[in-house]
Amino acid sequence: MAKEKVVSDEAKKEIEKLFHHLPHKQAACIDALKIVQKYNRWVSDQALEELAPILEMSPNEIDSVATFYNIIFRKPVGRHVIFLCNSVSCWIMGYEDIRKAIKEKLQIDFGMTTKDNRFTFLPIPCLGTCDHAPALIIDEDLYRDLKPAQLDEILAKYE
Amino acid sequence: MERPLTQHIKKDGTPLSLKEYEATGGYEGLKKALKMTPAEVMNLVKDSKLRGRGGAGFPTGMKWSFVPMGEDAPTLKYIVANGDEMEPGTFKDRLLIEGNPHQLIEGMIISGFAIGASMSYIFLRWAYHEAARRVLVALDEAYRAGYLGKNILGSSYSVDMELHTSVGRYICGEETALLNALEGKRANPRNKPPFPQVSGLFGKPTIVNNVETYCNVPHILTKGAQWYMSISKSEGGGGTKLYGASGKVKRPAIWELPLGTTLGEIIEEYAGGMQDGYKLRGLLPGGASTDFLTPEHLNIKMDFEEVAKAGSRMGTGTIIVMDDKTCPVGMCLNLEQFFAQESCGWCTPCREGLPWTAKILMALEEGKGRPEDIGHLTFQTHYNAPGNTFCALAPGAMEPLQSALKYFREDFDEHINSHRCKYHN
Amino acid sequence: MAKIYIDNKEYQVPDGKNMLEACLSLGKDLTYFCWHPAMHSVGACRQCAVTAFRDENDTKGRIVMACMLDANEGTRISIDDQKAKDFRAGNIEALMINHPHDCPVCDEGGECHLQDMTVMSGHNYRRYRFKKRTHMNQDLGPFINHEMNRCIQCYRCVRFYNDYAGGKDFGVFASAGRVYFGRSEPGTLENEFSGNLVEVCPTGVFTDKTLRKHFTRKWDLTSAPSICHQCSVGCNTLASERYGGLRRIMSRFNGDVNGYFLCDRGRFGYEYVNDEKRLTRAAQKNTTSVSDVLTSVKAHIASRPKMIGIGSPRASLESNFMLKQLVGAENFYNGIPANEHSAVNTVLHVLQHGNVRTPSLKEIETYDTVFVLGEDVTNTAPMIALGLRQTVKTLPREKAYALKIQHWNDAAIREVVQDDKGPFFIATPNTTRLEEIATSVYHGNTANLVETAKQIEAAIKSGGWSQDSDFVNQAAKALAGSKKPLIVSGTGLLSCEIIQCAANIAGVLKAASKDVGLVYSVPEANSMGMAMLGTAGSLDDAVKRTATEDNMTAVILETDVFYRTDRKSASAFLKNCNKKILLDTTENETTPEADFILPAGTFAESDGTLVNNEGRAQRYYQVFKPNNEMRSSWAWLDMLIHQSDEARPFDAIVAEMTDALAVFSKIKDLAPAANFRIGTQKIPRQTHRFSGRTSIDAAIDVHEPKPPVDADSPMSYTMEGFHGKQPSADITYFWAPGWNSVQSINKYQIEVGGPLHGGNPGVRLIEPGENGKAAFKEVYKIPKAGAVEILPLWNIFGSGELSSKSQAVAKRVPVASVVLSEQTLEKVHHKGAEQITVQGNFEVTLPIRIDNSLPADVVLLPYGANETKGFHFPFYGYIKSE
């Protein structure tokens, strides 16, 4: 029996739209990975296989690109991803307290996903908001000037 | 004081719409440029002494002049805005993009006109979601208004513009690595020469400039080179500069000030000095990859020449302040871990040297340092010196470390001798 | 020439070199990893650091990478400068922090570039005290072993496998200190050139899995220069032995032929030499002792029977020649089917009588536009395909040169060139591997291909191509517009017409004053030599003759008649011959039918000369003296001719042959004669570090046996002899002080990457005559014998008779199947069927494999598979319907 597709027709259409400005399809590789990730939250081996003919690349070639970058996930992640800035300004301003607080609340450290699959917790380099350190992003929402006490309220927004 | 780049940015945090931007004189520079020849635009920018705001301060007009022009030149050329801004401690381009995306777009169109580009990309880092949304809106507005696309404002010049959001790696900010990323490849830096001006994106002539650099261009067009020079306090370059400060200062923020404003002014006046209970111990003047300066340097001008004379670089002009309760060794550890993690993995000194450096610093912090570690850290700073590595990432990584070893040596020794970090009780 | 300064000494170097090449060519020792003489510079490893000075007044200097520095006039560097030395030592130290110190158990140990460079740099004490990073290893299939922890991230493997050889199932993953070289998931490396990773990798990440099964250190190997017997290209190899078994094949640099590389069939297809089915003793029906056998064979020959000789394209020129001498020219047949016979002879005709140059394998890379007609070179002559993958970059590279980028600056060139490819056209029955680099392709049956080729020829001749984008017009326009077009074809479709059409296109290009080249691949290692030798006909002719002539004695040289012709003919032939004397290496279907068997040496146990597809004669040497009765076939035949107990030496045979046949006269100078000495010394087959020789046979005899004497070459079988630079044809191993790995090849070349000292070995026997003409009048008739044309499907693994008997290669042989398009299948109402019967002159039932690139009237059957051996392609027939 044929496996169910993980790169949906919708995603495929979106990828094909990228080609018009590009001299060759491979140039859309990164954007294509982003699109897959937008729909699936991560990029599975099967997704690579399915992307290959679309991009006229081999799965190995796509994986070589995918694994280079920080934000392409080759392993499943939770429903929401917390990116906590661990760069220098946030370090000075005490990001480690936030990390500790999250660790206590969610029982996960960097690189881990909660058992209920609700959150994945990752470090991220400087979020470009150093004047409001420490900072974190959940999914696409930025939170700045963080205090550990605010975490409950923030995390509650994400189911 | 003139603040051409930021004066119209709204305090409420919302971006200027196209209408609002036009009301401030937006797109007038473009209109003017389209009546000039590309060579005239290029010369004007040269005369203005605009220098790149991405960190290295290369004269922008000169960079453009290497692009092949004329009939034999390739018909396809590219303009790319470097909005990767992943250098820790740097937060200036975000403000410009989020606050006034049209200013960037206009600057890019004018620059594209000067070199005859027919396609342009804004390369934006992944984490700037809000900026991305605003750029998309602005691009749409600009297309509708005829500022982008075919025959701009009825002229014979046409250029398209697209947003590319990165998938996260500091090395993507290095201009040739950025091109590889735009081509959908692994973002290893490229060999230079050929310089991107000659053979860049997809092998075609390409200009990569920093976001802030482009934002200066419309103003140079409308108000002229003389004016641009006049608003600077620096000999070496024209215009204003976005300066910022983060760390334990009273008012961490970003300010547009004349290029060449002194460090002291920025820290004391604008940032309000140190928070109560903290003393200034040192600072990185322009992001994570610049050498430490100390309180004795406060009187120097923040421009490319003077900071260099003091043994550091102006870099991005965003200052990271280290107070007396922050461990210099710990700070170096944080920085080196960042650089080690963000190395692209192409050349040996960076790929192997940086993690090793970080591990030594970690040992120091954990009280497991050894006397010979100082010598080894020093070795790493020589080993990863400019020219020894394939690109500037690793030499940049060594700048804070080498200066920390110079200015805060006693902290390193203390970690080794007392087998602990006194800042972490 | 440019004047440069190294450590304040002045040198002259050729223009256009980088400083690393210059230093190495001048015999200096300078460490490096990422630079490779065939893949050039990318500046990644930073190991070749030297100090560069602006001028003589600059005392400080700065560190630069020699491989990225132009060695142009006035360049001034120091290798010995302390700063540079410290940097190089530090760089190695950094590379070694994660490297397992497992040299004693590492296959690379003793021939490891990383070991050599570490010693050379002076790094010897490890300061790193933290945990090493570790990786998982992958199963990469039967050829290559993977041990990723040894990786030093020089990127050579991806640069070879992906960029140079066009592989797509391998790559570099992750980033920073975590970069990983391998596959996305474990699995067999599919690329035909994967074996080169073994030599390209400077340490023990990729090693030879077949060697691992019977591992021996480099210094313990007995080696001789050899020529690959697995296809017609004739790559130069080093074959190595220990304990009476062949251990491995490595590439032997030849700047005119294979350069640094080999294909996987050539590298891993040697294992049949060690097969338990090897014939090791002379045998006679009902007798056992060798002297009896030999006496009886000699007696039989002395009785002057009517003889018929069956020669072999996989045997040496000398063996075939001696057979011809034994049986007489009019009784000497070439042992191949009629179709193959005519195809090869047509190629020879073009080469001998034409006016178009057949380039060497290396020269193939210099052409700018390619047209491939009818040949799947990836599978019939793989190294030609590897060459063509470089050819396609010739034109795009011009763009980089226009920007003043030096040819060695690979990092810069690839940025300029991007994915651009030069004009490349392919016309074949179905999709071939090279299509991924082609501008345009055409698929058709033989008649269509011929028609297409004729149209291209006509269009070039008349200048009458249109702007249409169809294949013919595109190809004609590109060829006519190019400076240096190359036509590639061969005997793969076993069609003389295809070969003629290729010659005709080359002919019109030549007439248009193009610097045109014409390359044909032929079926086997010595197909060309055999054709040049001249025969009374094909195996079919021999079969016919024995059908009418009684009482013949067949002398069958290295031929399995059941492999070469259909079962019925083969049986009839064997039955019709009164006596059968068989000289062969391995048991096969013909063996049981023989009255006498004389065990022949393979390439590893014999000496000889082969003539490759280009007409280049090349010498190969016996690697070791087997501990049994095997001999070179020519030696057996010589003993039969002269009724002697010992054969004359090889040189005497060569002299007799070159005297008899003028075409071969140059072969005399191919290699030093057996009495050649350096001083008074022979050239040793063993390294100066060969160990254990007093104990190797201790279990049998504690007395060290007297080493065998080699009367056929200037080489000794032992470590005794001159351990210095050998004559280029007689290189037994590559080694130089401080350089234990294959990278020591640098020291054997006049300039690195360039020809060997003494010139690349081998001589071309055929050169085009300026007045030559090989244009063919129209000869093609479409045979209309059936609904479908049945063509051979060549496979690098499987179509070689002997290589397929090698264990590792056998694992890569695809399942035999009928290859056809869905359309064809539908026509015969077989949709959904699992297997199918093809019927014509031959009949076979096989599973189906769909290839929709095939035209509806073409079906492919595997060439050389067990199920199809002896089939005479092409033939016409039907697909049996229900």
Ligand SMILES: Cc1cc2nc3c(=O)[nH]c(=O)nc-3n(C[C@H](O)[C@H](O)[C@H](O)COP(=O)(O)O)c2cc1C
């Ligand atoms: C590791 C590394 C990271 C960089 N990151 C950025 C960046 O995020 N933004 C930027 O504008 N320039 C960055 N640069 C500098 C660029 O390579 C380039 O010099 C710059 O974009 C040129 O623009 P400018 O001439 O306008 O300054 C980086 C350089 C290096 C070596």
Ligand code: SF4
């Ligand atoms: S210094 Fe070397 S490894 Fe580091 S980012 Fe640059 S090229 Fe990559």
Ligand code: FES
């Ligand atoms: S050989 Fe020169 S950098 Fe690797």
